[in-house]
Amino acid sequence: MPELGESVTEGTITRWLKQVGDTVDVDEPLLEISTDKVDTEVPSPVAGTVLELLAGEDDTVDVGAVLARVGSGAPASQAPAAEAPAAEAPAEPAPEAPAAPAAAPADSGDATDVTLPELGESVTEGTITRWLKQVGDTVDVDEPLLEISTDKVDTEVPSPVAGTVLELLAGEDDTVDVGAVLARVGSGAPASQAPAAEAPAAEAPAAEAPEEPAPEAPAEPAPQAAPAAEAPAPAPAPSTPAAPAAESDGKLYVTPLVRKLAAQHGVDLAKVSGTGVGGRIRKDDVLAAAKSTPDATAAAPTAAPTAAPAATKLETSPLRGTTQPMTRLRKVVASRAVESLNTTAQLTTVVEVDVTKLAAFRDAKKGEFLEKTGNKLSFLPFFSLAAVEALRAYPIINSTVDGENIVYPDAENLSIAVDTEKGLYTPVLRDASSKNLAEIAAGIADLAARTRDSKLKPDDLAGGTFTITNTGSRGALFDTPLVFLPQSAILGTGIVFKRPGVVKVDGVEAIGIRSYVYLALSYDHRTIDGADAARYLTAVKNRLEEAEFSADLGV
Structure with a gap:
């Protein structure tokens, strides 16, 4: 036990960082000591193997007392049972051997879920305004996958991994909860391509095989065209992937937030000229139109009242209802x-x-x-x-x-x-x-x-x-x-x-x-x-x- 400052005569062992049989380097911490002035670590003065621990945790020891012994021999606790480690040595790799192959599929072919992240205090859901990637597209780490609109912000959701978009689990204009899975990105083939290739079918888990290929394979073109389903005319058109950017009236896409604001103020979006990028209608455009609309003030009181913001809740401490000793x-x-x-x-x-x-x-x-x-x-x-x-x-x-x-x-x-x-x-x-x-x-x-x-x-x-x-x-x-x-x-x-x-x-x-x-x-x-x-x-x-x-x- 080293000297730990003027007037410090003893210390309490709070934690052993090494155990008997462990190797230790010079100046590598052996244990933690607490005194009435400081909590600190005691390093090893030499390199070697921990042979013996002479005090236990929570023991109070005097300055100069021997706490442990470090040397090059076998630990005292192992001397009587010298043959035991030899017998145990082959047994250690055994349980580890199956673990390595088991982890391989997770790294190679499994998809990564892309979830809706937390987007601010009290925000519990968001509306998908536009998919920036489609099934089969490649995506890089942090590359935007989709646009999300909430009652506080419009933002993009990036991909957490690089790979191929395998599946989209929500459509445009869908409202999803924070934490919900939006898409899956991986290194395999998309679910829609499973019937055309044997390899992805073989890799798919047995539980998913009956579900994904049957209903999704023939219906894959439909989700691509789903965003255009709002417009009666373009719905059957083969060039539907370009449709999400346009409404049936020919104007650029309007976010749910803007559409909701227009409804509250009685504003006809077909008569609003957008000042955003590419002519997109923004919130300010709706508010400006509301001021110039004669019946806007009459329509506003009839709009559904917005939900009151939730009060900030404190997290309950795990110490509640327990008894703990003083440190x-x-x-x-x-x-x-x-x-x-x-x-x-x-x-x-x-x-x-x-x-x-x-x-x-x-x-x-x-x-x-x-x-x-x-x-x-x-x-x-x-x-x-x-x-x-x-x-x-x-x-x-x-x-x-x-x-x-x-x-x-x-x-x-x-x-x-x-x-x-x-x-x-x-x-x-x-x-x-x-x-x-x-x-x-x-x-x-x-x-x-x-x-x-x-x-x-x-x-x-x-x-x-x-x-x-x-x-x-x-x-x-x-x-x-x-x-x-x-x-x-x-x-x-x-x-x-x-x-x-x-x-x-x-x-x-x-x-x-x-x-x-x-x-x-x-x-x-x-x-x-x-x-x-x-x-x-x-x-x-x-x-x-x-x-x-x-x-x-x-x-």
């Missing part, structure tokens, strides 16, 4: 939270900050910032910079309590609260007050990424003197964050929101749309007074409202 991290956080509340006298002061000017500066610079640094310019780097700058002027907010003494650190080491699936971590951005916005943004992005990927080192979590928590990123207006020892204060930043506000224009008060944020400072009242907190927050507020950050951008 080690949750136990540590719980213990420290109670200790903090029992030891310190905490309260919170909140200020409102007008960040309208800052928001305009950020919008003007975020494109250049992303291009030059590779990091997004959010509000958090601005809040962080203003916060640590003010700590230099008001070090009591950055102080710690040592018995009856107050310790004022000579650096502003900013702890950043990071929410993960495992729980809350607070990695540290060291000497933050000496950094510019680009360096702070890069540091925050790096710490957040390594936290969520479980790649933090123990030192990344040690030495923080002041914490910032951005609960506004989850939509909170403000909160009263909890101070964690040995720190004396923590700053919570809320969501940036817009509302009417009073401003002065040429010396006259006026109401305008402004951007605001609430900053909440929780602190230990044993050493920090309310006046101290107010002075500190006012300094941060003034810095943000001035929004003079051009010299601090770092790009």
